[in-house]
Amino acid sequence: MATSSKAEPTVIQVQRRTVLILGLAQLLSAIVTGATVSIGSLLAVDLSGSNAWAGSVATVMTLAAALAALPLASLADRRGRRIGLVSGLATALAGTLLMVLSVVTGIFVLLILGAAGVGVGAASNLQARFAAVDLADSEHRGRALSAVVWAITIGAVAGPNLIQPGAVVGQALGLPPIAGPFVISAAGLLLAAALLLVGLRPDPLLLARELAAADTAQTADAAQKAGPPSAGQQTPGTPRRGSLVRGLRAVRSSPAAILALAAVVGAHAVMVGVMSMTPLHLQDLVAGPGVSHADHSAGGDVLVIIGITISLHIAGMFALSPVMGWLTDKAGRIQTIALGYLTLVAAVMVSGLGHASTTSVAIGLVLLGLGWSAASIAGSTLLAESVSPGERIVVQGTSDMLMGLAGAVGGAFSGLVLSWVGYQGLNMAGGLVAAAVLAAALARILAERTKAQPGSKVASG
Structure with missing residues (x-):
């Protein structure tokens, strides 16, 4: 991506901050996936009363993540990475709270709906790796993407180990012990969403489009002199x-x-x-x-x-x-x-x-x-x-x-x-x-x- 020598350090700084913010958000939000996978099957059997539903939470999470991928991408295409990622995490937060509610009420359907919400959050976490390369130069794209993926490790490992500390949190809040890990997960999602909402400025995708539009300004001017764009023609950076x-x-x-x-x-x-x-x-x-x-x-x-x-x-x-x-x-x-x-x-x-x-x-x-x-x-x-x-x-x-x-x-x-x-x-x-x-x-x-x-x-x- 061509930029002026004066603007280049700014772009580099934005890229470094973007990768750091994305990595921290991944670390916080990945906890909910690990917790849901490790505890979800237990809750599914307990609330449904049948072992046949043991895999329902993992299945719903996987399908929800797959089905949410394109809508989240479309939202990011229109509004930028920040809105797309935060929307996914907000849905996961709602899903986590539904899981807590399912434990309190004993309603199995709420657990399934909560798992779907967590699956949408998992789709958002996947798309965060692409946000890391919006502003990266070709020599560092792989490392930028892998840094965000690596951040998942801590959250994925920590999630399944929240049962004991989560039980303490649940009891302190007057909730069933098994609901505690989801309370911790909800806190992690809230912090991750806030971090992205505040820290992901300027939006890496929107900034990349602005730079691309600036690089092709002369070509666009020449095309404008030649006449209006033909039907279906898209100007640079238009989602x-x-x-x-x-x-x-x-x-x-x-x-x-x-x-x-x-x-x-x-x-x-x-x-x-x-x-x-x-x-x-x-x-x-x-x-x-x-x-x-x-x-x-x-x-x-x-x-x-x-x-x-x-x-x-x-x-x-x-x-x-x-x-x-x-x-x-x-x-x-x-x-x-x-x-x-x-x-x-x-x-x-x-x-x-x-x-x-x-x-x-x-x-x-x-x-x-x-x-x-x-x-x-x-x-x-x-x-x-x-x-x-x-x-x-x-x-x-x-x-x-x-x-x-x-x-x-x-x-x-x-x-x-x-x-x-x-x-x-x-x-x-x-x-x-x-x-x-x-x-x-x-x-x-x-x-x-x-x-x-x-x-x-x-x-x-």
Whole structure:
């Protein structure tokens, strides 16, 4: 982005402050997701009176996040990142309060509505990573995006550990102990929304559009002298409403955007599909098929092994995000996507072929998190710069929507695949998806190298 030497330091300062504000807001708001996931299934069973509804909270959260992605992107397109992000967090705050109300009243429907609100907040948190690159130069986009993603780590880890301190808060307020973690989550969301509302000024998206309009001022003046713009022509920086069709059409026009979208969506589907069935596989592996850990002498060991494995997996997803961002900027977007998918292939091979060993499964889950991290960060960065500025926001919303749906489908079908072909077969199915995207990334790298060779027909003109 071209700017005058006088304005450039100001833009750099705004970008640094934007990343810091987004990171702090992510840290505060991610707590609610972790708390809802960890406690939601318990509440669903308690309020509904049936184990059949145990997964309802997680399912509603996932679907709500997917369905909210495009409306939030459209709002950001019209009003700026600040309004879009704050609106998502405000909805999550309302959802968290509904969850507290569901505990107090014992009404199951309020829990489901609350989970939907929290899902909208999760969609807002996803879009925060794109806000980090609105003003970033091409050499630092990966690192800016990864810094915001990394901030989720603390909130995601802290959320599930709020049960005990939350119980104290709940009792102090005269609420049931299990409602306490949601009170803490609501406080975190309120602080995050206030931080974005006050600190995200100037709005990074609106400022980026102003700078883009200034850079093309001479061209716009020339076009104005030639006559009014034709029907459907858009002036630089003018937002338009988003839709799934429009987003997919914009992606289809760019081979790089197609690869980026496939990388983000495919990595999420593989990760969720394998990860969601790993606790069940570990329970069967340690306690025996069909035996509940509660009825088995090794039940404590099962919980410890599952907890350690999933914690290591989450660490793989987020803890090394800055490293993945650095690789994205230094090694290249497509190269890092290829590395991520190579890691995903290695992950499913380790956990699949070593399905009889808890150690192999744990190592595979760590690799699964690392592969997801590399592919998601590099893919999101490539997607942000592979479409025109006028289409960027709706394409980002389309990406988040498809990623959420892929996670929901992956999580839903993984149980069926597990029952048909076992944990090893589930990993191999994920490996086929990962291998297909890896092949596409490698083909793209080879094509670019061939094009860059001095003796090639393209290079020689």
